[in-house]
Amino acid sequence: MTKTILIAGKNLPDGADFIEGAQVKMRNVAAAASKGAKPASTPNTSAFEWTRTSPVNARSLVLDAETEFGQIDEAVLYFDESYYAGKFNLLTPQECSESIDEMILGYQYLALEILGRFEKKYSMRSGLEEEKAPVPKLAFLIKACSSECDVNKNGSLRASTPMAAGPFVAAAAAAFSAFAENIAAIYGGREYVTVLLAQGDQNIEAAKRDRTLSEWICSYMDEVDKLKNKLTLKQSMNWIKAGAKGPGFSLFR
Numbered sequence: 001m002t003k004t005i006l007i008a009g010k011n012l013p014d015g016a017d018f019i020e021g022a023q024v025k026m027r028n029v030a031a032a033a034s035k036g037a038k039p040a041s042t043p044n045t046s047a048f049e050w051t052r053t054s055p056v057n058a059r060s061l062v063l064d065a066e067t068e069f070g071q072i073d074e075a076v077l078y079f080d081e082s083y084y085a086g087k088f089n090l091l092t093p094q095e096c097s098e099s100i101d102e103m104i105l106g107y108q109y110l111a112l113e114i115l116g117r118f119e120k121k122y123s124m125r126s127g128l129e130e131e132k133a134p135v136p137k138l139a140f141l142i143k144a145c146s147s148e149c150d151v152n153k154n155g156s157l158r159a160s161t162p163m164a165a166g167p168f169v170a171a172a173a174a175a176f177s178a179f180a181e182n183i184a185a186i187y188g189g190r191e192y193v194t195v196l197l198a199q200g201d202q203n204i205e206a207a208k209r210d211r212t213l214s215e216w217i218c219s220y221m222d223e224v225d226k227l228k229n230k231l232t233l234k235q236s237m238n239w240i241k242a243g244a245k246g247p248g249f250s251l252f253r
Contacts, residue, residue: 002044004069005218006062008032008110009078009141010210012047018078019045021214025222030065030072032110052106058113071121074137074221075114077107079176080210082145082202085163096168103172108179114138115187122192134225138187139196140180141217142173143207143242160203181237188236194224196231200242207242216242223247 005027010018012033022029023044032050046068051057066072088099118136125133146161147170158164165173177199184195198217200207207213223246224231231247240247 002026002028003073004028004030004065004071006030006032006065006072006075006114007078007214008050008061008075009107010080010083011037011050013037014083015078015210018210018214021211021216022218024211024215025218027074027218028069030069032061050106050110052109053101055109055113058106058109061110062113062117066117072114072117072136073134074139074218076139076141076214076217077111077180079103079107079140079142079173081143081165081169081173082163084169084172085145085165088168089163089166091167099168099172103169104175104179107176111138111140111179111183115183115193118193119190135194135230136192137194137196137221137224138183139198139217139221140176140183141198141213142176142180143200143202143213144173145202184236185233188231189233191230194231195236196221196224196240197236197238198240198242204242213242220244220246 005022007015007019007022007029012019012031015031019029019031029045031045031047033047035049035051048061048064050061062072084103088095115138145165146157147165149170151157151161151164180197184197187193188195200213202208206216220240227247235247
């Protein structure tokens with residue numbers, strides 16, 4: 001059965017390579033697109049405008065994706081530090097406000113809508129006689145890069161860091177990770193969703209290219225579906241290293 005994945009964070013058109021990775025792994029893709037962008041849709045991919053400052057738009061995005069494809073089986077919220085480092089490198093009040101909207105607020109609104117929708121769909125299925133379907137998954141994926149603080153402490157990092165994360169990006173990455181960990185702590189043990197936390201440094205092979213990283217996270221979620229039992233709360237709260245082969249051997253702190 002073809003799965004449908006919702007991908008948001010590195011929006012179209014910038015996230016085209018990441019979306020291609022999911023297509024290779026035989027997914028229908030509901031892709032978040034930047035406001036005003038008009039990316040072309042394909043038979044198995046549709047773009048939906050995401051206004052990150054709007055909780056109403058977050059709900060519309062999820063519902064529209066469900067209407068288009070029938071259901072959402074997986075969702076990946078992708079935070080690419082290096083990408084954001086190139087967008088937010090001015091220490092101005094305006095950029096401070098814009099960075100909070102794009103790198104913190106939007107992810108939180110959308111995560112809550114996805115979780116709420118998974119819960120509602122589960123309650124609607126409850127008690128029905130049907131073949132047991134895989135548990136829907138919400139993955140928080142962060143691709144890390146060195147910060148300005150890191151490269152000033154260790155000058156050798158500068159050569160492998162084309163654009164270091166400044167204060168706004170480094171703070172938002174920490175907020176993304178803390179939010180993800182605590183969502184996993186609250187929802188990881190619930191029946192209607194599997195929460196995954198995944199991270200990779202931009203210099204490791206599995207995370208160098210968006211397409212490769214996307215193929216990996218999709219393959220990892222396929223392996224989760226093969227498990228006899230749902231991941232435990234403790235497993236959901238652990239970070240998975242990009243490139244890991246499967247849940248049996250990759251969880252670490």
